[in-house]
Amino acid sequence: MSSANREAPRPASGRAGTKKELPDHFKDYRHVWVFIELERGQVHPVSFELLGEGRKLADKLGVELAGIVLGPPGETTQSAVAEAFAYGADLVYNVEAPLLADYRNEPFTKAMTDLVDAHKPEILLLGATTLGRDLAGSVATTLKTGLTADCTELDVDTDGSLAATRPTFGGSLLCTIYTLNYRPQMATVRPRVMPMPQRMDKPVGRVIRHKLSVAEDDIVTKILGFLPDSQSGKANLAYADVVVAGGLGLGAAENLQLMKDLARAIGAEHGCSRPLVQKGWLSADRQIGQTGKTIRPKLYIAAGISGAIQHRVGVEGADLIVAINTDPNAPIFDFAHLGIITDAIRFLPALTEAFTRRLSPHSRDKLAN
Amino acid sequence: MHILVCIKQVPDSAQIRVHPVTNTIMRQGVPTIINPYDLFALEEALRLRDNYGGEVTVLTMGPPMAEDALRKALGYGADRAVLLTDRYFAGSDTLATSYALSQAIAKVGETFGTPDIVFTGKQTIDGDTAQVGPGIAKRLDLIQLTYVAKIPSVDLDAREIKVERRCEGGAQMLKSRLPCLITMLEGTNEIRRGSLEDALYAARSQVLRWSAADAGIDDLTRCGLRGSPTVVKRVFAPTARAEKAALIETPERNLRDLADELIAAILTRGPALEQELAFNGGE
Numbered sequence: 001m002s003s004a005n006r007e008a009p010r011p012a013s014g015r016a017g018t019k020k021e022l023p024d025h026f027k028d029y030r031h032v033w034v035f036i037e038l039e040r041g042q043v044h045p046v047s048f049e050l051l052g053e054g055r056k057l058a059d060k061l062g063v064e065l066a067g068i069v070l071g072p073p074g075e076t077t078q079s080a081v082a083e084a085f086a087y088g089a090d091l092v093y094n095v096e097a098p099l100l101a102d103y104r105n106e107p108f109t110k111a112m113t114d115l116v117d118a119h120k121p122e123i124l125l126l127g128a129t130t131l132g133r134d135l136a137g138s139v140a141t142t143l144k145t146g147l148t149a150d151c152t153e154l155d156v157d158t159d160g161s162l163a164a165t166r167p168t169f170g171g172s173l174l175c176t177i178y179t180l181n182y183r184p185q186m187a188t189v190r191p192r193v194m195p196m197p198q199r200m201d202k203p204v205g206r207v208i209r210h211k212l213s214v215a216e217d218d219i220v221t222k223i224l225g226f227l228p229d230s231q232s233g234k235a236n237l238a239y240a241d242v243v244v245a246g247g248l249g250l251g252a253a254e255n256l257q258l259m260k261d262l263a264r265a266i267g268a269e270h271g272c273s274r275p276l277v278q279k280g281w282l283s284a285d286r287q288i289g290q291t292g293k294t295i296r297p298k299l300y301i302a303a304g305i306s307g308a309i310q311h312r313v314g315v316e317g318a319d320l321i322v323a324i325n326t327d328p329n330a331p332i333f334d335f336a337h338l339g340i341i342t343d344a345i346r347f348l349p350a351l352t353e354a355f356t357r358r359l360s361p362h363s364r365d366k367l368a369n
Numbered sequence: 370m371h372i373l374v375c376i377k378q379v380p381d382s383a384q385i386r387v388h389p390v391t392n393t394i395m396r397q398g399v400p401t402i403i404n405p406y407d408l409f410a411l412e413e414a415l416r417l418r419d420n421y422g423g424e425v426t427v428l429t430m431g432p433p434m435a436e437d438a439l440r441k442a443l444g445y446g447a448d449r450a451v452l453l454t455d456r457y458f459a460g461s462d463t464l465a466t467s468y469a470l471s472q473a474i475a476k477v478g479e480t481f482g483t484p485d486i487v488f489t490g491k492q493t494i495d496g497d498t499a500q501v502g503p504g505i506a507k508r509l510d511l512i513q514l515t516y517v518a519k520i521p522s523v524d525l526d527a528r529e530i531k532v533e534r535r536c537e538g539g540a541q542m543l544k545s546r547l548p549c550l551i552t553m554l555e556g557t558n559e560i561r562r563g564s565l566e567d568a569l570y571a572a573r574s575q576v577l578r579w580s581a582a583d584a585g586i587d588d589l590t591r592c593g594l595r596g597s598p599t600v601v602k603r604v605f606a607p608t609a610r611a612e613k614a615a616l617i618e619t620p621e622r623n624l625r626d627l628a629d630e631l632i633a634a635i636l637t638r639g640p641a642l643e644q645e646l647a648f649n650g651g652e
Contacts, residue, residue, distance in 0.1 A: 039537055103536065104543075105503075105513045130536050134515045137503025141467060146598035149498035168604065169380075169495065175604045182598040220512050221545040224531070228539040241645060266646045284556055291497065299635065299642055309607065320639050322631070323614060332614075338634055339614035340627065347624055354628035359646065 022181060029183035032058040033093075033121040035112070036069045036084050037131055039103060040226075041076040043083055045196065045239065046127030050189060051087040052197030053154050054125055060156040064090040066121070070111050072101035081207060086199050090206070093119065097212035099219060102226070103131050106219050109138040111212055116143060118210070121184045123162050125154075128188035140186050146179030147186040152193055152313070162187065171290035171310035192238045192294045192317060237288065240269035243297045243318075245288055247273040247311075249304020249325055249344050253281040258348040259303050265352045265359075271295070273305045289314035303344035307332025324348075370423030370525060372414040373477060373484040374447070375470060375505070376407040378431050378438035379495040403438045406490030408560040410553040413520065414488050415446050415561065421523060424448040426477055426484070430458060430469055436576050443571035444563040450574065451477060455581040460594030463496070467504025468591050473584040474509060485525070487511060487550045499552070506550035514545060515552040523547070 034054045037044040051067065058065040067084030071077030073096040081092050095111045112135065116124065124139075126132040128150050140147035152174070153165040161178050162185040168175045179185040237243060244266070246259040256272075263270040271288040272281065288295055290310040296317035303324045305311060312335055315321060323336035324344045333339045340347065380399045403411075414425045427442040429435050430453040439450035453473045461469065478484060487509070492499035499515075506513035518540060519533040528547045533540050535554050563571070581592060590596060617630055636643050 044537065102541070105515075109507075130516050133499045134503065134513070137463075137500040138507050138513060140500070141464065141504040141507035144464065144598070146462065146464065147498075147500055148599060149496075149500060163602070167497075172606075173604055174607055175601050178600050178602050179598050180600055221514070221543050224542040224544050226539055226541055227533075242642075291494070298639060298645060312607075320635065320642070321614075322635060328616075333616070334613055336614040337638065338631065339616045340619060340631060341616060342619050342624075342627070347627070350624035350628040351631065354625065354632055355646070358632060358643075 022183075026181075026183040029120040029122040031063045031066055031119075031121050032061070032123045033066045033068055033125070033184070034084075034089070035124070035126040035132065035135070036067045036080055036092075037127050037129060038069065038071045038077065038080045039131060043080050044127055044129060044131075044191070046129060046132070046189070046191040048083070048087040048199075049191070049194040049196055050125045050127060051084065051089060053189070053194050054123075055088040055197065057123060057154060057156055057162070058090075061122075061160060063122070066090065066119075067092045068112070068115060069094045070100045070108060071096060072098055082204055085202060085205050087197055088200075092205070092207050093210060094207050095210045095212050099214075099216050100212065102223050103134075104219060104221050104223065105134055105138055106221060107212060107214055108135050109142060110214050111210075112139045113142045114213055115210060116184060119208075124184040124186045126186070126188050128190040132188055136186060136188050143182075143184070145182040145184060145186060146177075147188070148177045148179070149188050150193075151187045151189050154187060154189070161185065167290055167310075167313055171308075171313045190294050192296045195296070195317070237269050237271050237286065237293045237295055240295065241297050242266055242268035242299045243271055243288070243295050244268045244301045244303070245271040245273065245305060246276065246303050246344070247305030248275050249306070251304075251345060253279070255345050256281060258345065258352075262301070262303075262348055262352040262355070265356050268297075268299075268301075273308075273311050302332060302336070303348055305332055306330045307335065370417065370421045370486075370523070371426070371482045371484045372417055372423065372486050372488065373426045373428060373474060374407070374411050374414045374442070374488045375474075375501070376411065376427055376429050376438055376442060376490075377404045377493050377495075378402070378429060378435040379404045379493055401434070401437065403441055404490055404493045404495075406492055406494065406553075406555055408490075409555055409557050410488035410490045410551070411442060411445060411447065412558045412560045413551075413553050414486070416558070417486070417520065417523065418448075421525060423485075424481075426451065426481065428453065428470065428473060428477065430454070430461075430466060430473070433578075436578075439576050440571050440574075443574055443576075444568050445560060446563055446567045449481065450576045452576050452578045453581075453584055454578060455592075457581050457589050457592045460597060461592065462597035462599045463498050463500040463504055464598055465592055465594075465596035467501050467508060468596060469581070469584070469586065470501065471505045471508035472586045473579060474505065476579070476583070476585045479585075483548065485547045486523075486530075487548070489550070489552050491516060491552050491554055502550060502552040509550070512545045512549040514543065514549055516554050517551045518554045518557050520551075 034050045036047045067089035148164040151164045155163045164187045165176045244263040277287045290313040300318035301322045321336040322338045323332040425447045426449040427447045489502035516535040
C-alpha cells in the first residue's frame with residue numbers, strides 16, 4: 001500500500017464507523033518503532049521477532065522501521081544497535097547513559113516518552129516480557145494513548161490503522177482492537193508468538209542519538225542487587241526446539257516421571273497444561289498456554305492433554321504437534337498433526353524406549369553414563 | 370499504615386464456554402470470583418497491616434454485583450470496602466479504567482488518609498493486560514514496582530520500602546519510597562481463611578457505593594467508552610485448522626510396534642528431526 005492511500009480513509013463498519021478524523025496534532029506521526037529490549041548485555045529474542053513483524057507493517061504503510069536501543073555507554077549497547085539493523089531496522093534511535101545499565105521504570109519511561117514526543121512514531125511495539133509490560137503501561141499512560149497487550153496478529157487496515165488481534169476471555173475468543181484517534185498505536189507481543197526473521201549481515205544504517213534528560217539523583221528507586229536464577233532446573237521452554245508436556249490424562253503426580261523420562265531421552269524441555277500447575281504438580285514456569293509460556297518448537301509431544309483453547313494458543317506455532325490421548329473427541333486432535341488414541345501412562349515408556357533404540361550409538365553411550 | 374488494594378470481580382474463566390454454533394460467550398450461570406491474582410495482593414496487604422498496624426481498604430470498579438467480591442475481601446480481613454459503580458464507566462479500556470480508579474483512590478485518600486501503598490494483582494484472568502496497575506501509578510505519580518515477589522522491609526518513619534522484584538532471568542532487589550504502587554506476583558503467599566470475626570464484620574459492614582460524582586470525577590469524557598482510546602472492532606472464534614490430526618491405528622497392536630510407527634511418522638514429517646533429537650540426546 002502506498003502512503004497516499006492512507007490519506008483517504010474508507011468508512012468502516014461497526015463501532016469503528018464512528019471514527020472521527022485523526023486530530024491534527026497526530027497527523028505527522030509516522031513510522032513504525034520497535035523497542036529493543038537489552039538486559040544485562042543480551043538482547044531479548046522477542047525484539048528480533050518484533051522487528052520481523054514491524055518490517056511487514058512498515059512495508060505495507062510505506063514508512064520506515066526504527067529500533068529503539070536504550071542502554072549503558074559501550075560495547076553491548078552498540079552491538080544491540082548492529083543487531084537491530086541485522087534484523088531489518090532502517091534506522092535506530094539510541095540513548096546511552098550509565099543509569100540505563102539495569103532496567104528501572106523511571107529512566108526508561110522518560111527516555112521512551114522523550115523519544116516519542118521528539119520523533120512521533122505512528123506504531124510502537126514492545127515485547128510482552130516483565131520489562132516490556134512494566135514499561136509499556138507507563139509509556140502509554142504518560143502519552144495517554146491506547147495499548148493492546150499480548151497480540152497474536154498485527155496488520156494494517158485499509159485506512160492505515162493498526163489492527164491488533166489478541167485472545168480474550170481466557171483465550172476462548174479473539175478480538176481485533178484499534179487505537180483510532182490517538183498516537184502512537186501501541187502493542188505488546190509475547191515471546192515466540194511471532195516467527196524469528198532471517199538475520200542479514202548488512203552495514204549499520206542511520207543512528208540518531210539522544211541524551212537522557214534525567215540524572216541518577218532524579219531517580220527514586222535504587223537497585224541494591226540482582227539475584228540471577230540458578231540455571232539448573234530452570235525451564236527455557238519458550239525457546240526449546242523439542243518439548244514434551246503432560247496433562248491431567250497422566251492421572252497422578254508420580255506419572256509425570258514418564259513424561260520427564262521421554263523428555264530426557266530425546267533432549268527435550270518438559271512442560272504441562274494449566275491444571276497441573278493449579279494442582280501443584282509442576283511449577284508455574286513449566287506451564288504452556290495462553291497464561292503460561294508460548295512455545296514454537298520443531299517437535300511438540302502432548303501426553304494426556306485435552307487441548308483447551310487456552311493451551312492451543314500457546315502451542316500452535318510448533319512445526320509438528322503429536323498428541324497422545326485416550327479420548328478420540330479431545331480438541332487436541334483438531335490442531336495436532338499426528339495423533340495416537342491410547343493411554344499415555346502405558347504408551348510413554350514404550351515411546352521412550354523406542355526413541356532410545358533409534359538414537360545414534362554415540363548418544364546412547366552418553367545417556368548411559 | 371493505610372494500604373489500598375484494587376481488586377476485580379471476574380468470570381471464572383475455567384467455566385466459560387463458547388457456543389459451538391454462534392461462537393458467542395455463554396455467560397449464563399458462569400460464577401464470578403475475585404481475580405485470583407488479586408488475592409496475592411490482598412494477602413500481602415493484610416500481612417503488612419498485621420505487622421505494622423493500620424488498615425486495609427479494598428476498592429473495585431464494576432457493576433453493582435461486584436459488591437459480592439468486596440464483601441468476600443472484608444471476610445478475609447479487609448477493614449473497608451469501596452465500590453465504584455456508574456453507567457458512565459461502561460466500556461472502559463485500561464486507560465479509562467486507570468483514570469477512574471486513580472480518581473477514586475485520591476478520594477479515598479482525602480476521606481480516610483492517603484494510602485502508603487496501593488496494591489494490585491499482576492494482571493487479571495479475563496483481560497490479562499497487566500496495564501491498569503502501571504496506569505494508576507503514573508496518574509497518581511506513585512513509584513511503580515511491578516512483579517514484586519517479596520517485601521523484606523517497610524520503614525514508615527524514613528518512608529522507605531525494600532522489595533524483591535521479578536525480572537527476566539532473576540530478581541532485582543530494589544529500595545524505593547512510599548507512597549508506591551505494587552503489583553504482586555502470583556504464588557508469593559496464600560490467602561488466609563478469614564476468621565469468624567471477619568465473617569461477622571463482613572456481614573455487618575456497609576460497602577461504600579460511589580458514583581463517578583462521589584469519586585470526584587467531573588470530566589466524564591475521560592471515562593467509559595468515550596475515554597477509551599482503544600476500540601474493539603471484531604470479536605471472533607479462532608478458526609480451526611481444516612486438516613485434523615492423522616491418527617495412527619491402535620487396535621490389536623503391541624505398544625512397541627506402535628511407538629516405532631509413531632517415530633517413523635514423526636521423521637517422515639520432519640526428516641531434520643532425527644539429527645536434532647540425536648544431537649540433543651547426546652548433550
